[in-house]
Amino acid sequence: MSQTVDRALSILPLLAEGPADLGRVADRLGVHKSTALRLLRTLHEHGLVYRQSDQRYRLGARLFALAHEAMENLDVREIAHPHLVRLNESCGHTVHLAVYEEHEVLYIDKVDSRYPVRMYSRIGKPVAITVAAVAKLLLADLPEHERRAIAEKLDYPTYTSRSTPDAAAFLRELEKVREQGWATDLGGHEESINCVAAPVRGADGRVVAAMSVSAPNVVVTADELLTLLPLVRRTADAISGEYSGRTPAKGTV
Amino acid sequence: MSQTVDRALSILPLLAEGPADLGRVADRLGVHKSTALRLLRTLHEHGLVYRQSDQRYRLGARLFALAHEAMENLDVREIAHPHLVRLNESCGHTVHLAVYEEHEVLYIDKVDSRYPVRMYSRIGKPVAITVAAVAKLLLADLPEHERRAIAEKLDYPTYTSRSTPDAAAFLRELEKVREQGWATDLGGHEESINCVAAPVRGADGRVVAAMSVSAPNVVVTADELLTLLPLVRRTADAISGEYSGRTPAKGTV
DNA sequence: CTGCGGTGTTGCATTCTCTGCAACCTTCAT
DNA sequence: ATGAAGGTTGCAGAGAATGCAACACCGCAG
Numbered sequence: 001m002s003q004t005v006d007r008a009l010s011i012l013p014l015l016a017e018g019p020a021d022l023g024r025v026a027d028r029l030g031v032h033k034s035t036a037l038r039l040l041r042t043l044h045e046h047g048l049v050y051r052q053s054d055q056r057y058r059l060g061a062r063l064f065a066l067a068h069e070a071m072e073n074l075d076v077r078e079i080a081h082p083h084l085v086r087l088n089e090s091c092g093h094t095v096h097l098a099v100y101e102e103h104e105v106l107y108i109d110k111v112d113s114r115y116p117v118r119m120y121s122r123i124g125k126p127v128a129i130t131v132a133a134v135a136k137l138l139l140a141d142l143p144e145h146e147r148r149a150i151a152e153k154l155d156y157p158t159y160t161s162r163s164t165p166d167a168a169a170f171l172r173e174l175e176k177v178r179e180q181g182w183a184t185d186l187g188g189h190e191e192s193i194n195c196v197a198a199p200v201r202g203a204d205g206r207v208v209a210a211m212s213v214s215a216p217n218v219v220v221t222a223d224e225l226l227t228l229l230p231l232v233r234r235t236a237d238a239i240s241g242e243y244s245g246r247t248p249a250k251g252t253v
Numbered sequence: 254m255s256q257t258v259d260r261a262l263s264i265l266p267l268l269a270e271g272p273a274d275l276g277r278v279a280d281r282l283g284v285h286k287s288t289a290l291r292l293l294r295t296l297h298e299h300g301l302v303y304r305q306s307d308q309r310y311r312l313g314a315r316l317f318a319l320a321h322e323a324m325e326n327l328d329v330r331e332i333a334h335p336h337l338v339r340l341n342e343s344c345g346h347t348v349h350l351a352v353y354e355e356h357e358v359l360y361i362d363k364v365d366s367r368y369p370v371r372m373y374s375r376i377g378k379p380v381a382i383t384v385a386a387v388a389k390l391l392l393a394d395l396p397e398h399e400r401r402a403i404a405e406k407l408d409y410p411t412y413t414s415r416s417t418p419d420a421a422a423f424l425r426e427l428e429k430v431r432e433q434g435w436a437t438d439l440g441g442h443e444e445s446i447n448c449v450a451a452p453v454r455g456a457d458g459r460v461v462a463a464m465s466v467s468a469p470n471v472v473v474t475a476d477e478l479l480t481l482l483p484l485v486r487r488t489a490d491a492i493s494g495e496y497s498g499r500t501p502a503k504g505t506v
Numbered sequence: 507c508t509g510c511g512g513t514g515t516t517g518c519a520t521t522c523t524c525t526g527c528a529a530c531c532t533t534c535a536t
Numbered sequence: 537a538t539g540a541a542g543g544t545t546g547c548a549g550a551g552a553a554t555g556c557a558a559c560a561c562c563g564c565a566g
Contacts, residue, residue: 002261002291002552003551004255004523005258005292005296006295006298009261010299012319016318016323022542032527033542033543034525034527034545035526041255042262045259059319061357065379067316067317067321068320101313102314104314106318126318255524256522256553275513285554285556286514286555287515287555287556288553288555308514
């Protein structure tokens with residue numbers, strides 16, 4: 001709607017690919033160098049873009065700060081976190097928390113006891129929406145027409161032989177998930193990884209987030225993982241209760 | 254330099270404070286509602302802003318994705334990471350990696366064996382620049398006049414009785430750090446926490462990042478922590494070597 | 507049912523901002 | 537020295553953004 005801003009913002013994903021110099025930016029935007037320069041300057045003043053010593057531009061520090069603040073404002077995450085930790089302590093597997101936003105599902109928290117370090121590999125990255133257990137839960141809660149519209153528009157990559165093949169299958173799966181109130185991903189994304197997931201609901205009953213436990217086949221079989229389902233659901237329900245204000249948070253002043 | 258973009262970008266920090274509706278945004282920007290609407294729409298199309306169910310705007314998911322991608326492209330971080338992990342494994346304490354950018358010092362990586370999870374609570378958050386050991390190292394490497402200019406402009410909050418009190422003391426400290434090639438923060442930020450830090454240098458010898466080990470008094474005394482200094486410095490040097498291309502990364506194809 | 511305040515949205519004329527150009531500057535390599 | 541490549545600035549014209557005012561859309565109270 002606003003050409004100038006539109007162009008300026010288009011620079012950000014471009015720089016996310018890696019540092020670029022003025023000429024490159026101008027080319028990719030299809031504008032004159034001087035125009036690109038002025039846009040970059042404005043972005044720079046706001047700290048979204050940083051000029052490194054070799055004169056090339058890359059994304060700036062303020063972006064991290066903003067993402068950080070945005071994260072802090074997601075109060076589901078804050079409430080859920082201790083529960084995730086506790087769940088992780090009791091079962092030892094990777095625990096994820098995800099939300100749906102604007103046709104994307106993304107992880108907003110993760111606890112992993114064994115490889116605590118690789119967090120960044122996941123948080124903020126879009127989830128494999130057609131197969132992930134948390135994605136199924138989040139999409140299953142949307143109104144029927146919206147679900148359908150999204151399902152039609154998606155790609156259905158064949159990560160493994162058990163990946164969701166097409167929109168029809170996906171919609172059937174969503175229907176099932178909607179009814180049973182939980183979801184799984186049994187080797188649909190990576191052959192050897194299974195997940196079980198449960199929804200976190202707000203006061204009005206709508207799904208506001210979803211949490212999952214994931215573990216590789218070599219550690220526990222899919223069947224064994226499924227025995228954790230009651231625990232996962234209890235945890236999700238506890239978060240729901242606290243989030244919707246029904247249960248006062250324990251340990252909070 | 255570009256009014257329109259400038260206004261649009263000003264919306265982001267505003268929303269970082271918390272969700273706001275159209276009227277509020279227009280007021281804060283000092284523009285007509287219709288103008289604010291169009292700016293918000295543009296931000297929305299780029300996913301930087303999200304419209305929640307109550308029609309209010311807040312920061313959007315794409316911000317995470319961008320911050321995430323940018324993070325991945327910070328190659329110091331990538332190179333340093335395994336070293337940080339190894340250091341953490343051998344000493345057990347919290348390890349940080351930080352860079353300087355545009356008058357700010359920020360953590361870009363952290364490894365902590367005990368609470369591996371709260372990474373976002375630190376990463377992306379501006380560092381207490383007047384006291385943190387890593388900040389001293391990064392600022393100490395700047396040209397003298399720049400150092401002075403920054404030192405004059407800073408605030409000197411009294412976190413503890415050992416916090417750096419003023420610009421003069423800070424500049425003296427920077428001079429000392431510059432000469433000795435390492436830095437400490439002994440209870441300057443939080444009474445009971447000590448840090449030792451060492452610089453990571455690029456091929457040209459300039460400091461491109463700084464890493465630190467932090468531990469609370471109750472676990473190890475400041476003196477004990479200082480015995481780790483050689484190890485910290487070795488680690489930082491190893492990262493420097495690899496970053497500047499002198500040492501080929503081991504374990505890399 | 508009807509009128510009312512608050513809020514978000516659209517069409518349009520005016521004006522001011524952004525654009526592209528061309529010349530200029532800086533840096534680096536030959 | 538010399539040239540080339542990329543970055544920067546001033547300017548006049550064009551086109552985009554602005555504010556206005558009218559309109560649509562609630563929820564609410566009379």
